[in-house]
Amino acid sequence: MAGSRSELRRAAEKGFRYFDYNLIVIVLFLLIFGLVMVYSSSSYDAFLTFGNASFYLKKQIIATVVGLAAMIIVALIPYNLFYRVGMLAYLVSLVFIFLIIPFGHEANGAKRWIYISGISFQPAEIAKLAMIVFLACLIRRMGDGIHTWRGFGFVLGMTAIISALLWGVTSNASSAIIVFGIALVMLFVATRDYKRYVIVGVAGAILAALVVIIILANASGVESGNVGGYRGERILAWLDPEAYASGKGFQTLQSLYAIGSGGFFGKGLGESMQKLGFIPEAQNDMIFSVICEELGLFGALALMLLFILLLWRLKIIADNAKDLFGTLIVAGVMGHISIQVILNIAVVTNTIPNTGISLPFISYGGSALVCLMCEMGLALGVAKAIRAREY
């Protein structure tokens, strides 16, 4: 921290405005690494399905370029401008979620994408971005009101509506959880006490345990495979993936095989065998297991370290942001990225039940990437506004 302070001071002395190049380098590295891994994990499937090994790579490059442009544009916009329109962001989330109903495109039994004039995107990703801006704005505007249970409840309530809609309209539970998690992180940063988060945490843990127990109790009575519910079976597959090897446990099990077979240094870039038709959508939610297989434990830990560096840079920006709004925005971005990375790796290692969460910057997916880059733009914008004189 001392280093960054002297950096800032030096920047101020020289009359330059601060720009977080560390963050940029980390993001660029993640982006390029992501492209490499997307190509490695998708080329086999792309060739089989589309006859073009770089089918997914091309689309991801376009998304990356668009994302970079978006990041720069957002970073250049003074971020206090977002404070003024922040409350509208909530409406934006709502509108995009409801756009799914007329424009939604169904895939794998769920409507998650909107196709408008040839461009497809996921409203859930836009909702995450918009909710970060909205919540930062709301909390800032509530002032001390946030410390009351009422204010706390109000913020959570507003978030819960979006989460519920995401769950209900797009049947996208993971996005709902992430949005709710972002809100919790931002509230945690903004409020003083710890007690209520411990309560929330313990309550959540008990609830989760109860759900698991109930499902297990039901399952033991009924023959396996006949267990009621889509999610119920997921829980059972989580506890014993081998028993559901050909069903719900398949993806998880294949992912574990990939991780386990990678060893310490992996099989080498591009040498994954699990991506050859065994891990479904290897370029997507399961890309981390391909990384583990090809680059081994070493590569996986290095990638995790890179994420920690990224989060650390964001923490510094949040620490030093010019105002509370900036701090909250960056905290929201931190929350978003950390939650997704942790949940993604947790799913891939079967630490939690399988749910679709992509790995930020790495996984294939255009709208997620562009939205993330916008968030990076926001963080850079906050960083840019840091004035040395404050220290």
Add this chain to the structure above:
Amino acid sequence: MAPVYNDGRVKKGNRNRNQIRTKLRVFFIIILAAFVGLGIRLYMISRNNGEEYARQVLSQQEYDSVVIPYRRGDIYDRNGMILASSNKVYNVILDCSVLLGKEEYLDPTLHALHSVFGLDESEIRSFIVANPSSKYKILAKRVGYEEMMAFLDLKKDEETGSLIKGVWFEDEYVRQYPNSTLGCDIIGFTSNDNIGNFGLEQYYDSTLRGTNGREYGYLNEDSDLERTVIPAVDGYNIYSTIDINIQSTVEKYLAEFNEEYKNNVNIANGAENVACIIMEVDTGNVLAMAQYPVYDLNDPRNTDRLIGARQVDVEGKKTTGKPIEITANLVMNDMVDPDAISTEENGETTEEGAGENTETAEDAAATGGEPLLMTESLYVTEESLRLMDDDTVYQNLNSLWKNYCINTTYEPGSVAKPFTVAAALDSGSITGNEYYNCEGFLKVGDHEIKCHNVYGDGYLSVAEAVERSCNVALMHISFACGKETFLKYQHAFGFGLKTNIDLAGESRTASLVYTPSSMRQTDLATNSFGQGFNCTMIQMITGFCSLINGGNYYEPHMVSKIVTSDGSTIENIEPRVLKQTISPSVSAKIIEYCNLVVAGEYGTGKTARPAGYRIGGKTGTAETLPRGNGEYVVSFMGYAPADDPEIAIYVVVDRPNVGTWGAQADAKYATRIVRNILTDVLPYLHIYMTEPLSDKEKAELEEKNLMDTHGFSGEGAELETVSEPSGEETGAEQPADTEAEGGNVEEVHEEAEQPWKDFDIDPNTGYAVDPNTGAYVDPVTGATIGLNENLPGGEAPVTADQDASAIGDAPDIIY
């Protein structure tokens, strides 16, 4: 205005900021903790399950291998005609998971399957619904190339073809025998798994069989999946020495014989077995080998072919006609009154009966039907077939599939006489100038062994002894040899030894011949005329060829050439002389004697001579065991042309369906077949006629659409016009003629008394009747034909002889 911490109240703002920083720090620590936790989790996975998962990854890679079937080699006859061949067929395989990949695949694919293979759409549909993930379902087996191509054409179709998915074809070969029954006992058949059964298929199984190929994937050094194809190696083709034309001629006449005598006395085939071998005298190559009954090689398990055959029980032994139990619901109720059967009887029959009886009794109990008694069938009928269990049916099929010519052993009878004479001549025991007095029997030790002509032939030269098939003379000749010499020659002629013909299933006969220590004088006496020891047909004809070809014993052969699937020759199997059995001069004498059998006026084989040819040979009639049952094996073994034999032919009629005693001393059943076969085969082999033709013979040739081949031979061209029938032509169908001719001949022939010449002729049969015994007697040769209960079997050796009966009791079929 940018919002600042708490609107400029610096103190409070700093406190807030510090608080927030603390919170961020706590949050960051939580994140770090989560990352560390996940890192440990990753480490644990790769430490605890790393190897197991690595193996899993390798094992689920699809280096699945596909077997590429080899093609079993073809079997050709000597002219390259196909006897057996393997043809590619295709199994239609459905991969449901591919078919269900898109909904629009389903209907076009099912429609195509229905239109090409006639498969039921709804049936496939219900299978798909039940097994959506099935990847391998055989929809149709063994469809032909045309059908497969029709399906592939549909798939190539621009519009709908791309929607036909999930169907592929698996190669398979199916063995086909284009001539169905032709040569069945030589060729044999294959079971489903390409294993040869019987005949050439079994003997040359390893030659015909190839090696399956394999297409498989494997992981190379860099763990990349690679696919490799090891092509199948097809089996070798074999060329048999069989000539398909000769074979079919032989089979035609064997079947014709069967038609003639079928259901004659018994409701059964024309004979238990009738078989023929034609062999090249100077090579040992078999030109034809056939028997009746036959079976369809393409459908060997069809039990219809069994009907009329001698029935065997579950142990493969011939049925004896003993009473058996059957269930009431299987027979007519009026056959036996069920109430009359006591439980005692049930118990007895079950005890003594074979396994099947117990089973049927159990069946009866199960079905609630009353067990009945009836006589076990001697011959297979539709009804007895219905009563058989599976094992018994299999045993009966097994006896149908066996090759009589190499598998069945029997007492050869008088066809063994040339061997005895040859042994005596070659060993110098006789000179050929001796005369023997036949009084109708010879007393050997305590036993009177009878000649077939019980009235005696008087003084006979060696040549006449063979011509008339005189047992007494032959006994004298064998005594001149002594048993050591006799057995030494018997061994040299191949009796008791396998010929090692290249066919599966040849019997071992070592225990069916005598050794010097086991042979007594009576045994030597009966052996001299072919009773008391057992042999196979192939032994007889192979040995006989050496008698008439100058003494060269050739190993008999069925296959002349082995070639690869692309036609290059691997092996030529050349004729192989194994030994010199007799000297060429003795051989010449044997030919001279055997020619008399057909040409001589008292010859027993005159009816074997085909029109226009001179042939030689020897007849045989052997009584089967037990002695006195009146059943005979009649045979003729001959060769053509008479002076320079090229082919040998041996026909055996095993127990003709002519009733008890009906076949005694009457080799006509065999000689007529020989005559028919040679009439067709000799011209085919470019052996031309040398003898004048009678008008009757000309008419016969014309009827058979055969050419008079005198013109081709160069020498006998002028003889064509000779029309006078020679005295030897004995119309087989007209015994009255025979009698008349015989009468003419009698005046010329002044021999010792021939009392049978004075017997009355029975108007019904044409045979002379002995006024003392009432027995039928051949009016020419004096041989006893018909029966009288008091009359002992003409050629039967003395039944009291224990050694002989011990040997005789040995089973006919030796494996």
